[in-house]
Amino acid sequence: MFLSPEPLSLVRLCELTExxxxxVQRALGExxxxxxxxxxxxxxxxxxxxxxxxxxxxxxVCDRLRARPPEERLSPAALxxxxxxxxxxxISRPEIARVRGVSAEATVASLLERGMIEEAxxxxxxxxxxxxxxxxxxxxxxxxxxGDLPPITHFELSGAEAEAVHQRLRDxxxxxxEVA
Amino acid sequence: xSGTVRVADPLRLPLELDLFEGPLDLLLxxxxxxxxxxxxxxxxxxxxxxxxxxxxxxxxxTGELVLLLCSLAELKARRLVGEDxxxxxxxxxxxxxxxxxxxxxxxxxxxxxxxxxxLRTQDGVxxxxxxxxVPLEAGDPSLTRHAPAELADALARLMVAPPxxxxxxxxxxxxxxxxxxxxxxxxxxxxxxxxxxxMTNGTDRLAQGMTLIACLELARRGEAQLAQPIPFGDxxxxxxxxxxxxx
Numbered sequence: 001m002f003l004s005p006e007p008l009s010l011v012r013l014c015e016l017t018e019x020x021x022x023x024v025q026r027a028l029g030e031x032x033x034x035x036x037x038x039x040x041x042x043x044x045x046x047x048x049x050x051x052x053x054x055x056x057x058x059x060x061v062c063d064r065l066r067a068r069p070p071e072e073r074l075s076p077a078a079l080x081x082x083x084x085x086x087x088x089x090x091i092s093r094p095e096i097a098r099v100r101g102v103s104a105e106a107t108v109a110s111l112l113e114r115g116m117i118e119e120a121x122x123x124x125x126x127x128x129x130x131x132x133x134x135x136x137x138x139x140x141x142x143x144x145x146x147g148d149l150p151p152i153t154h155f156e157l158s159g160a161e162a163e164a165v166h167q168r169l170r171d172x173x174x175x176x177x178e179v180a
Numbered sequence: 181x182s183g184t185v186r187v188a189d190p191l192r193l194p195l196e197l198d199l200f201e202g203p204l205d206l207l208l209x210x211x212x213x214x215x216x217x218x219x220x221x222x223x224x225x226x227x228x229x230x231x232x233x234x235x236x237x238x239x240x241x242t243g244e245l246v247l248l249l250c251s252l253a254e255l256k257a258r259r260l261v262g263e264d265x266x267x268x269x270x271x272x273x274x275x276x277x278x279x280x281x282x283x284x285x286x287x288x289x290x291x292x293x294x295x296x297x298x299l300r301t302q303d304g305v306x307x308x309x310x311x312x313x314v315p316l317e318a319g320d321p322s323l324t325r326h327a328p329a330e331l332a333d334a335l336a337r338l339m340v341a342p343p344x345x346x347x348x349x350x351x352x353x354x355x356x357x358x359x360x361x362x363x364x365x366x367x368x369x370x371x372x373x374x375x376x377x378x379m380t381n382g383t384d385r386l387a388q389g390m391t392l393i394a395c396l397e398l399a400r401r402g403e404a405q406l407a408q409p410i411p412f413g414d415x416x417x418x419x420x421x422x423x424x425x426x427x
Contacts, residue, residue: 074303076296083295099292101285141302155294162287169283 007049007139047138048145074114081107082116085131087152090120092128116140193245195229198222204230204248211252218256226252355387360394368404368419376415 001008008016013024028050032043035052042055054062074082084099085091096104108131111117120132138145157165193204199221200207207226210216227249260275326334367374376395380388395417398404407416 074300076300079296079299079303080293081296083292083299086299087292087295099289101282101289141299143302149295150298152291152295155291155298157287157290161290165287165290166283169279169286 001043001050001052004051006135007045007047007051009049013050044142045144046142047135074116075107078107078110082111082133082137085111085117086133086137086149089132089146090130091132092123092130094128096131193230195226197225197229208248208252211255218252219259221252221256223249223253223256355390357390357394357397360391361397364391364394364398364417365403368398368417373416373418376417379417 001013010021010024013028014021017024017027019027028043031052035041035043037055040055040058041052044051044053080100081096081104084096088095088099093104093108096108108117112119112131115134115136117131117137118134120130122129133146137143138148143149195202195204195207197207200210200216207216211218211221230245230249364374364379367379376391380391383391392415395404395406395415398417399406402420405418405420407418408414
């Protein structure tokens with residue numbers, strides 16, 4: 001794991017060590033126990049595999065070491081689009097635009113270029129291309145796999161919050177009292 | 181846009197709409213006096229009437245027209261979204277529905293916006309990817325076994341210009357129709373008839389084509405007769421009978 005440039009799945013670890021899954025899982029547990037919060041390293045499960053990585057609180061040190069340029073950061077629009085794709089994948093660009101309410105062409109192109117999403121085929125012949133998130137996305141956001149996201153209901157507006165949105169729209173003159 | 185470019189007053193442009201008929205400046209006056217309800221004026225028809233006609237406007241006039249239409253569109257939009265202070269103004273129920281839908285869409289999209297904010301907190305730029313990303317095969321340890329002089333010698337051998345490639349094998353084929361005609365004449369003199377397939381056996385397509393041209397040339401001159409009993413079959417080239425030879 002120290003040498004691997006990508007997360008190693010349990011199957012791959014078994015192949016490499018020529019050991020059964022049971023002993024490998026026990027070894028992973030021991031490794032995780034050895035690298036507790038006091039250690040500079042931690043064992044983490046991301047993108048369908050295991051990695052030995054620097055502790056999260058030392059992340060800024062890693063960033064300074066690698067001198068990541070600011071342009072690698074994702075814009076709020078890109079993060080919102082990524083969230084739509086991650087929760088609704090596979091999803092086409094027109095569907096993304098319908099959910100967001102604005103065109104997603106440039107944002108999808110940017111996410112494709114960054115390797116955060118990939119093409120996932122068409123629903124039917126001649127239909128729009130659909131997109132899904134990639135292992136690189138899972139790695140970047142520390143997800144264990146494609147479905148490792150908080151439930152979308154966790155982010156839904158409560159009744160009071162939805163009413164607050166309506167009230168703001170009414171205050172701004174965009175909604176009349178009768179309709180809302 | 182075809183025709184001559186005119187410099188004219190766009191305000192005098194005559195319009196024919198369902199709600200109004202007359203020059204554009206009169207329409208604007210009536211709209212400003214609220215004698216024509218802007219909310220009921222279809223801007224699409226107005227744009228079509230002003231810009232899609234046969235008139236060929238110059239650039240400044242066209243710009244002025246577009247500006248006027250944009251102002252009208254903005255005014256109509258303001259009235260539709262209820263920014264008008266006029267208490268008598270009755271909001272368009274369709275516009276209300278659209279606004280309500282937009283509000284619903286805002287609420288429906290809110291979870292994804294929040295998920296985007298959550299993703300930002302998880303973003304690897306902030307430190308999620310904290311393990312080696314260098315591919316295993318990046319370095320070639322075998323290079324370290326060689327002395328710099330050996331590597332320099334290997335590089336020097338690589339830098340020697342290669343010999344100019346030989347084009348000797350690329351023979352330029354020459355096929356002379358005259359030679360083939362002479363060959364055909366000789367064969368006809370000797371045996372009276374020649375098989376086209378036998379003549380062209382083992383030759384390439386260019387030679388076969390030239391031989392056919394030579395046969396046609398001899399036939400045109402009356403020095404040979406061509407017979408092909410089966411379509412795409414062999415062609416027999418015969419010396420003509422004495423009576424027709426000189427024809």
